Amino acid sequence: MSKVKVFMLITNENCNLNCTYCYEHHKSNSFMSFDIAKNIIDNELKNALSTETYEIEFFGGEPFLNFPLIKEIVDYVQTKYHNLKVYFNASTNGTLVHGEIKEWLIEHKDVFSPGLSLDGTKEMHDINRPFKKGNNSSFDAIDIDFFKNLHKNPHAKMTISPATLSQMAQGIKFIHSLGFVCDATFASGIDWTNLYNIETLCNQLAELIEFYKNNPKLEVCRMLKYNFISILNPSIENFRYCGAGKTMTAFDSKGTKYPCQGFAPVTLGHKEAKKYVGEDFSNFKFDKKSICAQCKFVNLCPTCYACNKASTGDIGTMDSDMCLLNRLCILTGAKIEYYRLINSKDTSIETQRTLKAIEQIQKETFNPSAIYLNNTTIS
Template sequence: MAEPFIHLLRTPQNYYFYDVQKNAVVRISESLYHCLLSGISDNSTETQELKKYGFLSSKHPSCIEHSCTSHIQDYLDRSLIMMTLQVTQQCNLRCDYCLYSENSNELQRHHENKHMSFETAKRAIDFLLTHSVDSSTVSIGFYGGEPLLQFPLIKKVVEYAESLFTGKIVQFNITTNATLITDEIADYLVKKRFATTISMDGPKSIQDSHRKFPDGSGTFDIVYDRIHRLIERYPNFTPFLSVNMVIDPRRPLDEPMELIKLLPDVHIMTSEIDDFYMDEKIIPCKRYREEYEYQIFLAALYALGLLEKSCVSPVVHPIISSIQNTLIRWKHYNTFPTPSAPSGPCIPGAQRLFVSVDGTMYPCERVSEVSSILSIGNIYNGFNYSASQKMLNIAKITESHCSKCWAFHFCGGCIRDTFDGSGIPSAQKRLSKCYSYRAMGDVILYGAVMLREIPLYYREQLQEATK
């Protein structure tokens, strides 16, 4: 019998398989679980019944091809929503893990005195206008380096965009280290209802050790003061304000989380230090891993309705959403088409676009700008559709692995993860991340299965006790 395209799961209570073709989890008997585990052919009624409904198929995608490949031009020409302008490559800080800070690494650009001209910004906004026909709302973001170094340019761009977009909602956003926010700038951000994301990594001990001025002095006091002043002067602006914490997994998780107590009214998002383009790879410490696992447990309690969301660290909030989405998706499972492509890449340029200081376009700000293989065109000559198609189908470079991989629907790999500094995408680099995609797939699958199981278990216990 050809091997079924599945992934086995086992909880303390039950046995399951995840069917990749169906993208669904099925509870099975212990005996079938052991047959599947050891590859023994089984012809029980249970197996026959499952096969009747299309489960346990050994079919894999015949080749890698994303279903949107042939329509990519339509998407790119009409459905743009978010444009992020890199208004400067310069920053007034030198954070130790910042991709752009000075290091020997050739995978990413470094801080430079390059700024976007108003002419380039204007062309970019014109491009957004002509490529957002199907979008009722557009969002224009300002990114750096530190974008507030170019505050006069930002004001001109906002004024131009407001005069240009009629009949559409235009939203503005900015990601800033907050050190340059004066009262004048704060008044402006509030007046224009900028969604403002402030980068701040934790209480003083953490913030000052990572986020520093070029002379090495810490930034906690000034950033904390700026946030407090904003909240005090404009209490109604709080919904527009968020803090993005970059977590260093080499330190215990509870240390940065102290910031939540210092800023109780501010929405806090987190991400781990991104070591993808760094020379030094980040290895999480034991206490971080333990605390993280405990937070996943709390997240499960929250998802079961047994805990307030405020009791769960924001570090695992995205996992809660993934588990909940998985449970919803399982209600509508379908056999996936073949050919197909692993989850992971966005449709590059379809909804979001990053425009660098010189007008080159990239799928997003997380993609390195040092290589032309990562660009999808420029604002002067338009999209390079075939570059976008290639990025969408980046899994072709690892086709023989991906088409047999149970984590096909959980994969997070995109063009960004294939860049090793050479002029061609690297299969080896892409595959080096598989373990983390599969680990996340397991967290989501087990999380979803446990969420189904636990209420069932307690219901059965209760029935037993009240007999």
């Protein structure tokens, strides 16, 4: 299988929205120049092999605020590195994707995939993602049909905040109804400390179990989709949350290299971000006394170095409230998968292993002797 290497280019450090949960607390008017981008690309692809696949992701702020740079980069790569398999994507709020940008994306759809952030229904989206200036609806500023029809199996990233949690199931179902795969996630780096959130989440998850039971062929949203078999795997001494710093890196507008955008100056500020320049987390190890190191769910846990840093200030320590939210989602996803496997009448070895893993998840979730960051009783 081809190895995929991802590097992110932070085209600018600004945005036209003022999202309530945004983790980029140090925005500026800094824009990446083509000369800086060219140097990064040449360095990253200098030893590239034609058998490997590379992905350049444009990030912001809102990346399309620097659309001229994006066009220039794509043209440069396709001209100089035409013998390589290089693809492009961008994480966008969609509000600027009109006119020339839309036409250009259609022309380059074979190599460019814009990823849309869409936080559920219009009401939910506008609560979470207001414009920085003016009172217009950012939801209404998105050509949703364009993103839906540009590629097969389009994805929409839906971020859930405490303000939209009570509408979570409705929002996920709405995203599905539009024809998107729903990449639903919880906002990180914010305060989830409220028992009301747990009760609300349980009700929302129960609604989603019924929804996916009634729609067995629908791809389950990301927050409920896991490789459940991994709970059967032994713990790994040199545990890694992800490929940040190794198979994935990010470059700020000045060309400095970071593990991912979560450690760049736009997120942490220049003083704190400086600590992570060139970091690849190869020396990362859990303290043996760490609760996370002892947790059976560690191989399933959807947290990451950057989320932990934003929530607790420590790349290896997860937020206790997020721990509980994620555990509830793992259990819910396991229940949905159980119903689907039982109804499929599949008796393969892979299915039997998955059912064994689901049984383990059920037992561990309610194991009174298990130690978690948040031991709030759940049912």
